[in-house]
Amino acid sequence: MKHFLNHLLNLQQYPLSPNSLLLSLYIYILPTLAAQTSSTQLSLSLSPRFSKEKACLRQRIMGWAIALHGGAGDIPVSLAAERRQPREAALRHCLKVGVGALKAQKSPLDVVELVVRELENNPHYNAGRGSVLTREGTIEMEASIMDGNTKRCGAVSGLTTVVNPISLARLVMEKTPHIYLAFDGAERFAREQGIETVDSSHFITQENIERLKQAKEANRVQIDYTQPIQKDEKKETPTADGDSQIGTVGCVAVDSHGNLASATSTGGLVNKMVGRIGDTPIIGAGTYANNLCAVSATGKGEAIMRGTVARDVAALMEFKGLSLKDAAAYVVEECVPRGNVGLVAVSAKGEVTMSYNTTGMFRACATEDGYSEIAIWPSVQN
């Protein structure tokens, strides 16, 4: 019952007509009953074999929605304006690109790829250009993409010259019989496909050279955005804020038909061992989409992997009937230690949620009814 009320609350952004109320009952109560009898036939994991009649009804309460992130972490509230503004501007720009694409009826798969490409091209975020460096000072990028309808997916790791890792991940999904290609094999595939490649130096920024230096001095591996812990004490120095604000990037989207997709891309951890793979290319960890929801996670890769974060949000919705918001909150609060994870997610019904257990998360979202948000730290509104 609580879930049903939550559901009605979520609906309040749409005109609440008798039809939509009836529809809510139909869509909500039946699967709930079905779940109690352990039957999966009527469950909310609506398959493509969903009848046309139901599909038409479904459309009326849904709209498109999109959410994107630029990394969760210990982002200090004292972040200098000259570091904060370009990142906010990038979020605003990418949101605009994504919303425009959804309005132009592009598929969510196209939308998430498009938005992540924008984020990869932006040097302020830890993906593509602006990727953090391995302990050898090199670039190793990874990404994954997933289509909720078909659950087809593509992933890549260990890229050094591919300008847009997310696009290569999509090519792996569409042009090979495999899901995941890495290192030399992936680079070779990139060349065969004629995707844009450049010299690895293109991706390296001065900021990241600095970050690596600091990390080596502090002799630890850091999520790319934690405050560098100085040897004496944790205090903000002029270079301190150079380390806290970037992270993995990702985007999730749903169109007004309930098609979902998710995409995530990263340069990984500062000072990581060469060959280290994080959660970003791991389906079920950093990225997941089915016909209930699409999720993209960010944070400490090792923790997200063991917590199978992206998959668990969807699993909680499916098996425990939690709402998108509750499922995301549960995973972020219960499944991963504090300070380690953030995620963005959208549901087939056009809901959006952005949840994190770190100081902040660079994020933005928008829904068809006109709601939009761009933020870094917790918003004070409800």
Place this chain on the structure above:
Amino acid sequence: MGGWAIAVHGGAGVDPNLPPHRQEEAKKLLTRCLNLGISALRSNHSAIDVVELVVRELETDPVFNSGRGSALTANGTVEMEASIMDGNGRRCGAVSGLTTVKNPVSLARLVMDKSPHSYLAFSGAEDFARQQGVELVENEYFITEENVGMLKLAKEANTIVFDYRIPAVGSETCSAVAESPLQMNGLPISVYAPETVGCVVVDNQGRCAAATSTGGLMNKMNGRIGDSPLIGAGTYACNLCGVSCTGEGEAIIRGTLAREVAAVMEYKGLSLQEAVDFVIKERLDEGFAGLIAVSNKGDVACGFNTTGMFRGCATEDGFMEVNIWE
């Protein structure tokens, strides 16, 4: 129930025409590995130690597709991958793209225990192996004549062979290859045969662990990573259960199969066997796979939608079974 339990597998999808002596050979190896595990469990070794030692044995023996006897890439080389997970704390370790490490599962364990990361691959993993002083051999060590033959067959049929159980003996197998209706990802699969190996254990303290190791698909693209090293797909363990999967890597990945078993137990309250049955029935769509699992209560279960799966299981109360078919 309580008590320890162990299960091992040598791959899902067995050619129905597999010669009897090959079946015997496989069953003997599974029995030997089970017994190794059982005696370790009786000596109170922890689940994580037992899965590692059993999978090492499976890797070393060339019968199955892991370590020595691994399937070959399109280039005729071997690229191995493995993962291991300790349900106690959900720590995990994984490796991919290994070419000289004699026992991939042990390197995966070292990644878990001795590195700040959970997953290392290709040259970075090989460097780590050197630093850690694990046993290294030439890539040729892993290549068997049989697999060279199978690769040739696969290239001729222009497919990715699921594995290589059918020895390349001549025309009778060639025609079987050409006419097989079995598909994977839209490509014809010539032969359905075992591949990956794995082991799941719950020890007498109720701790679960799982490990999986493979050479991957015959004729795979270099750099292709399958489900075996992916936590949540090919391997998973938590305080409720330990799971290891085998079969079509792509289907296992998109179904996050190993995690799924644990998730339905955790979120739907299903028992181990119910969870395994649910996952095999509902999560594979058109894919083919099998899995073994143990629960913290000492239950053991397996499920597969393929024609056969090389497997064996045993529990503390004396039950023991090694099987290939339904």
